Amino acid sequence: MAQLYIRPIGLAPSPQCEEGEAVRLGGGMVYAHRFALLLREGGKIVSRERVSVPDMEAALSRLPAGLAEEGAAQWAGLKAVHAPLQCGERTIRLDQPQVMGILNVTPDSFSDGGKFLDDPEAAREHAATMLENGAALVDVGGESTRPGAPAVWEGDELKRVIPAVESLAGMGAAISVDTRRVGVMEAALKAGAHVINDVSALRHDPRSLEFAAASGAPVVLMHAPGEGENLHDCADYTNPALDVFDWLKARRDAAIAAGIPREKIVLDPGVGFGKSLAHNLAVLNALPLYHALGQPLLLGASRKRIIGALSNEAPVHKRLGGSVAVAIHGMNAGLQLLRVHDVAETVQARDVWRGLRDGALTDFSELPGL
Numbered sequence: 001m002a003q004l005y006i007r008p009i010g011l012a013p014s015p016q017c018e019e020g021e022a023v024r025l026g027g028g029m030v031y032a033h034r035f036a037l038l039l040r041e042g043g044k045i046v047s048r049e050r051v052s053v054p055d056m057e058a059a060l061s062r063l064p065a066g067l068a069e070e071g072a073a074q075w076a077g078l079k080a081v082h083a084p085l086q087c088g089e090r091t092i093r094l095d096q097p098q099v100m101g102i103l104n105v106t107p108d109s110f111s112d113g114g115k116f117l118d119d120p121e122a123a124r125e126h127a128a129t130m131l132e133n134g135a136a137l138v139d140v141g142g143e144s145t146r147p148g149a150p151a152v153w154e155g156d157e158l159k160r161v162i163p164a165v166e167s168l169a170g171m172g173a174a175i176s177v178d179t180r181r182v183g184v185m186e187a188a189l190k191a192g193a194h195v196i197n198d199v200s201a202l203r204h205d206p207r208s209l210e211f212a213a214a215s216g217a218p219v220v221l222m223h224a225p226g227e228g229e230n231l232h233d234c235a236d237y238t239n240p241a242l243d244v245f246d247w248l249k250a251r252r253d254a255a256i257a258a259g260i261p262r263e264k265i266v267l268d269p270g271v272g273f274g275k276s277l278a279h280n281l282a283v284l285n286a287l288p289l290y291h292a293l294g295q296p297l298l299l300g301a302s303r304k305r306i307i308g309a310l311s312n313e314a315p316v317h318k319r320l321g322g323s324v325a326v327a328i329h330g331m332n333a334g335l336q337l338l339r340v341h342d343v344a345e346t347v348q349a350r351d352v353w354r355g356l357r358d359g360a361l362t363d364f365s366e367l368p369g370l
Contacts, residue, residue: 003040004067005242006074008288009050010034011332013360021053026291027081027095029357030334039067043238077294082336083263085137085218085296087174087194092136094296097331097350100176100339101130101138102302103168105160106152124167131173134347137195139339140164140188141178145199145231145273154183165191176220180204182211189215199224199231199273201251213259220298221251223270235274241286244269249293266337268298272305280306284326287333299330300339302346324349 012031015022022033037059039047051059060071085092092098105123127138142160143152161177161184168175169192176195177188182205185196194217201221202208212219223244226233237243248267255265269283269290284306290297301307307322308314314322320342327338327346331353340346 001041002046002064002067003242003246004063004070004074005036005038005040005245005289006056006071006078006292007036007038007286008032008034008078008291009036011288013357017360018053023053023079024081025078025288025334026296026336027079028334028336029096029354030288030332032078032288037071038242040239040242045239045242073294074292077292080291080294082296085174085195085266087137087218088192089172090137090174090194092174094336096354097335098136098337099134099343099346099350100298100337101127101133101135101343102339102341103127103130103138103140103164104144105140105142105164106144120163120167123164127164127168127173128171130343131171133344134351135343136337137174137176138168139176139178139197140168140193142184143179154181157181157184158187162187162191165193168192180208182207185211185215189217194218195220198222199270200227201248202255203227203251209255209258209260212255216264218264218266219255219260220266220268221248221255222268222298222300223247223251223273225274231273233274235276235279237279240275240279240282241289244283245286245289245293248290252293252295262295266296266298267293268300271299271301277306277309284329287330287335291334296336297334298337298339299327299335301326301330302338302340302342320345328353 010033012018012022012033015031018033022031025032033053035051037049037051038045060068063071082094084094130138140161142157165175165188175193176197177193178197179185180198180200196212196217197220199222202212224231225235252265256262271280302323303316303319307319311322324345328349330338
């Protein structure tokens with residue numbers, strides 16, 4: 001059976017640039033006025049039609065019944081306005097990009113492994129600094145998921161994560177916990193965490209879907225092709241951008257079927273997980289497509305291998321410029337959440353970007369003297 005995709009291909013800084021013939025992507029600050037209507041069969045694209053906003057309804061009506069329904073769902077998803085994430089007393093609005101700061105309490109994470117593991121005060125100071133610099137929430141992880149990283153015993157992960165969560169909770173922070181294990185999810189939520197960020201998209205632990213639904217916590221479902229301990233395995237793509245779309249759609253639907261409210265599901269295309277440089281570039285260049293899934297979107301590319309590969313093999317500690325560049329790319333695609341190591345720099349870039357977007361909403365032809 002054919003599969004349908006509505007991919008935004010023409011973006012605009014404001015709706016008046018297109019005389020109102022543009023839609024607001026994901027309820028944010030990016031507008032799209034032209035789309036590619038793609039049909040795929042057997043992994044291959046068999047049809048591509050370029051469609052503008054006024055013509056979309058007619059284009060969808062010409063599709064067979066099943067595809068027309070899917071098209072209507074994706075069209076609604078592209079225009080969906082997302083409710084804020086409620087994290088205890090903190091409300092995280094999703095009508096503009098928000099920054100998620102990374103706190104790794106691990107010995108072997110690719111960027112800052114070991115830096116905060118055995119020094120709780122350093123971890124606390126780093127977390128406080130990220131919050132002061134504008135992080136909307138802090139993501140605490142006790143297991144490295146870099147390629148080749150050894151598996152972590154749940155007891156060790158708990159010893160690493162829970163003190164950090166308790167410390168952040170004492171600061172009144174919004175907290176997500178980066179884990180694949182229900183035992184850690186449960187303990188972290190009890191300690192004051194608010195969001196479950198699972199790089200296996202609630203597949204690793206067979207109890208995950210049921211627990212997440214019962215917890216009532218928002219969840220982040222990330223694309224990773226592998227199963228079991230190695231999430232980087234099974235990276236076999238026919239079209240990386242569309243394959244990731246299909247995979248995320250299936251996990252979204254599995255979460256909904258398990259009882260997780262749709263408004264509590266965030267999707268992450270999983271940059272760097274089971275993807276070559278070419279795969280990552282394909283996914284990054286197709287980011288606006290994922291709004292058609294109708295969920296808030298998270299991008300986690302900070303300091304990753306792709307940045308080194310595109311910048312003369314820059315080492316991890318010299319990837320700030322590239323990390324900010326990718327974050328801005330995510331903002332230009334309308335993504336709601338940016339998971340980063342360098343909070344102050346990313347927040348500054350976001351604030352300038354937002355100012356430019358706000359300015360673009362004023363039609364220059366209406367300014368006096370022009």
